[in-house]
Amino acid sequence: MPIRRTSSLSSNGIPIAGGTIVALSLLWAFWPINTFSFTSPTRTVSFSTGVNNFNIFSGDGADHGFNLTHDPPEPTFYDDPDLTYTIDKPIKNWDEKRREWLWLHPSFIQGLQKRVMLVTGSQFNPCPNPIGDHLLLRFFKNKVDYCRIHGYDIFYNNVLSTPRCLLTGPKSHKTVPESDDQTGLVYLLLKEKEKWGDKIYVEDGYYLEGYWKEIVGKLENITERYNGVEKGERRLRRRHAEKVRGYSALWEEYLEGEGWRRPFMTHFTGCQPCSGTHNKLYSRQSCLDAMEKVLNFADNQVLRSYGFMHSSLGDSGSVLPLPFDYPA
Secondary structure, three states, X not given: OOEOOOOOOOOOOOOEEOOOHHHHHHHHHOOOOOEEEEEOOOOEEEEEOOOOEEEEEOOOOOOOOOOOOOOOOOOOHHHOOOOOOEOOOOOOOHHHHHHHHHHHOHHHOOOHHHOOEEEEEOOOOOOOOOOHHHHHHHHHHHHHHHHHHHOOEEEEEOOOOOOOEOEOOOOOOOEOOOOOHHHHHHHHHHHOHHHHHHHOOOOOOEOOOEEHHHHHXXXXXXXXXXXXXXXXXXXXHOOOOXXXXXXXXXXXXXXXXXXXXXXXXXXXXXXXXXXXXXXXXXXXXXXXXXXXXXXXXXXXXXXXHHOEEEOOOOOOOOEEEOOOOOOO
């Protein structure tokens, strides 16, 4: 896949099948730009998003994860009966509300700058296509695998939302669901560029959303080339816990400038797995076969950490144990 520079989301983790990257773009796009500085007796945790500086006492500074049972009695915006999560009544003074909530819940401060939430979903009713719900479940598993490995939160929704709905939370970003997320971003850039332009990042240096017809036929060759690199470099094929992410950086020196790296995302445009009403340019079977291969290709990268692999990309039902030090 062509690349001109490394994207922050282009690590050599599992690729994502489907169209979720714009959802992530929206998360960042609608997060108000401010500069926060959280101070404790032992250290200051600072991060920048743009306008104001805030100092918040954060206890002893120890990072022991979120304290999910701590909710002090002091009132926050959650206690405001007039506050709603609808677009027709937008939340005012969000930065102040968010800052006050974090003051009272300091365990959520650590790592706030790099926190990511992936938003995904599907229709509220069963798929007309008999295999549609099975495919949507596998697509969702693919996203869950990716988020688990990279330490991201994931939010799934299958409720039919009206245009008034707004999702928000003080420890994460906020996003407005659009009927067409790409069109929504383009509209904001065209109509309100001065307001939103500096808050939206458009990635054009990495092949984020690859067309499936261009990708599927290359998957076996990509696997062989990765295996070839691993044969000559033991540190790349060393078994490790799936949470250990330092191996992505090791791979970069071997992939820099190459056009055959694993695709980050495969977009099955025209296939419509849920409705089954695919574009007449493609056959139903070609769409199904391609989805199975791409999902198994991604699944293999998860299974490798446990010493397994699908016997072929076209076989979803069985896996084979790999010899130690594979593919030496």
